[in-house]
Amino acid sequence: MLSSFLQFLISGVTVGAIYALCGLGFSIIFNASHVINFAQGEFIMIGAMSAVWLADAGVPLPLAVILAILVTMAVGVLLEKLAVEPARKASVTTLIIITIGASIFLRGLAQEVWDKNFHKLESFSGETPINLLGAVLMPQTIWVLGTAVIVILLLAWFFNRTLEGKAMLATSFNPLAAQLMGINTKRVLLISFGLSAGLGAVGGIVITPITFTAYDNGIMLGLKGFSAAVLGGLGNGAGAVAGGLIVGIAEAMAAGYLSSAYKDAVAFIIILAVLVFMPNGLFGRKGTERV
Amino acid sequence: MMEVRGLISHYGRIQALSGIDLRVEAGELVALVGANGAGKTTLLRALSGVQPLSGGAIWFEGADITRTKPADRVGLGIAQVPEGRQVFGPLSVEDNLKLGTYRRRGPNVAQDIERVYTQFPILKEKRQQAAGTLSGGQQQMLAIGRALMSHPKLLLLDEPSMGLAPLLVEEIFRTVTELKKEGTTIFLVEQNATAALAIADRGYVLETGKVVLEGKGADLLANDEVKAAYLGGV
Numbered sequence: 001m002l003s004s005f006l007q008f009l010i011s012g013v014t015v016g017a018i019y020a021l022c023g024l025g026f027s028i029i030f031n032a033s034h035v036i037n038f039a040q041g042e043f044i045m046i047g048a049m050s051a052v053w054l055a056d057a058g059v060p061l062p063l064a065v066i067l068a069i070l071v072t073m074a075v076g077v078l079l080e081k082l083a084v085e086p087a088r089k090a091s092v093t094t095l096i097i098i099t100i101g102a103s104i105f106l107r108g109l110a111q112e113v114w115d116k117n118f119h120k121l122e123s124f125s126g127e128t129p130i131n132l133l134g135a136v137l138m139p140q141t142i143w144v145l146g147t148a149v150i151v152i153l154l155l156a157w158f159f160n161r162t163l164e165g166k167a168m169l170a171t172s173f174n175p176l177a178a179q180l181m182g183i184n185t186k187r188v189l190l191i192s193f194g195l196s197a198g199l200g201a202v203g204g205i206v207i208t209p210i211t212f213t214a215y216d217n218g219i220m221l222g223l224k225g226f227s228a229a230v231l232g233g234l235g236n237g238a239g240a241v242a243g244g245l246i247v248g249i250a251e252a253m254a255a256g257y258l259s260s261a262y263k264d265a266v267a268f269i270i271i272l273a274v275l276v277f278m279p280n281g282l283f284g285r286k287g288t289e290r291v
Numbered sequence: 292m293m294e295v296r297g298l299i300s301h302y303g304r305i306q307a308l309s310g311i312d313l314r315v316e317a318g319e320l321v322a323l324v325g326a327n328g329a330g331k332t333t334l335l336r337a338l339s340g341v342q343p344l345s346g347g348a349i350w351f352e353g354a355d356i357t358r359t360k361p362a363d364r365v366g367l368g369i370a371q372v373p374e375g376r377q378v379f380g381p382l383s384v385e386d387n388l389k390l391g392t393y394r395r396r397g398p399n400v401a402q403d404i405e406r407v408y409t410q411f412p413i414l415k416e417k418r419q420q421a422a423g424t425l426s427g428g429q430q431q432m433l434a435i436g437r438a439l440m441s442h443p444k445l446l447l448l449d450e451p452s453m454g455l456a457p458l459l460v461e462e463i464f465r466t467v468t469e470l471k472k473e474g475t476t477i478f479l480v481e482q483n484a485t486a487a488l489a490i491a492d493r494g495y496v497l498e499t500g501k502v503v504l505e506g507k508g509a510d511l512l513a514n515d516e517v518k519a520a521y522l523g524g525v
């Protein structure tokens with residue numbers, strides 16, 4: 001009884017950590033531009049697929065991982081430069097549709113560059129399961145959670161402790177005033193796309209030894225990450241992390257106790273409930289500013 | 292120090308600035324007064340580079356900066372305290388001040404923050420609070436302090452007295468006078484023409500996008516036309 005609950009919890013937290021990273025990606029770009037980047041899921045896929053491809057080509061795993069993250073960040077920066085930046089004066093809705101177009105394009109490209117098959121990445125530290133109170137913990141799970149914690153702490157440090165991070169926040173709160181402070185707001189946008197792409201790639205790579213990846217893997221992961229971000233309150237970093245864990249755990253519990261057929265529905269029920277009952281999300285910014 | 296020639300700017304088809312000429316010399320306090328909608332804020336936005344121009348040129352310290360990016364103008368020493376304060380509401384008072392040093396970095400940040408706190412002690416008291424929770428007057432002090440953190444050569448002030456209680460207005464204008472004494476060159480835009488012209492070396496009167504009068508602050512203050520239009524009758 002306890003062991004199966006623990007088992008569901010472990011798998012929920014694991015996949016939730018990936019949703020959290022993905023949700024953070026959504027939030028960072030949303031903060032910088034008010035655009036919801038629907039190509040966020042494709043960043044996850046590109047990270048995972050390039051890592052697989054590089055590893056299969058004989059590149060040592062650690063190097064393959066680093067290169068795959070860099071490749072994905074480059075894709076993120078290019079996406080901003082080539083698709084978002086030229087349309088900067090368009091409405092936010094137009095920009096969002098551009099990102100949907102970009103996600104379809106990237107999926108198609110991945111199909112051409114790689115293939116339509118499922119791929120697996122070798123586990124980082126073997127496959128010997130660890131017994132935890134009757135539940136099974138794979139070493140890769142520890143990699144996923146450890147990586148997520150480190151990345152989240154680094155992000156928190158960057159946004160709360162460095163002037164560059166605060167400048168990015170300032171740009172999201174008031175782009176005009178940010179410009180008057182000498183902050184290059186175009187560069188902030190570019191950095192936010194690079195950063196979000198990197199986050200997606202990291203999540204995609206560490207989870208691939210557990211879940212496999214394919215050219216269209218980003219759709220679902222992206223939507224779940226989006227649910228996480230909305231649940232936590234779009235633009236709120238801590239909210240995205242909490243939202244990711246909630247979506248992941250709810251999904252795992254539904255799959256375990258009800259039926260795995262309902263697994264994917266959970267995230268969307270959550271997102272509908274949030275939009276209807278608390279549109280600001282759990283930790284959304286409330287209107288506390290004075291005019 | 293700064294010279295503006297034939298500046299023209301549009302909002303869509305509406306012409307907001309129709310050929311502005313003015314100059315600000317080093318060490319001067321120059322006031323620009325005019326009614327609502329005369330183009331005062333548009334002009335300041337143009338000087339900071341955040342307002343697209345359709346004609347004219349801006350020179351700063353002998354260099355043409357008409358095409359210089361907004362962020363780089365801050366680097367050159369032009370800081371603006373924008374209309375409506377525009378503090379970063381969710382960030383703390385201290386973070387707002389630190390962001391003022393974005394282009395400068397440098398080692399004396401803590402010292403500069405202390406100087407702002409000496410000038411506005413209330414900001415020190417509220418240093419960890421979100422800037423959005425401050426009162427209007429306190430936000431104005433923060434906005435001025437934030438701009439000073441960049442060590443500006445030229446400080447652009449947009450309606451610093453707007454929406455403030457009379458006592459606070461007095462305090463803000465006292466601060467502006469002190470800054471001038473310390474050697475900062477100031478270009479002050481105000482609807483409160485009496486107060487602005489009283490402390491200004493020179494002044495310009497703006498009307499529907501054009502400079503219609505210019506002269507010494509005291510002369511403009513005594514000018515019948517100005518009195519009738521902006522100072523509430525004769």
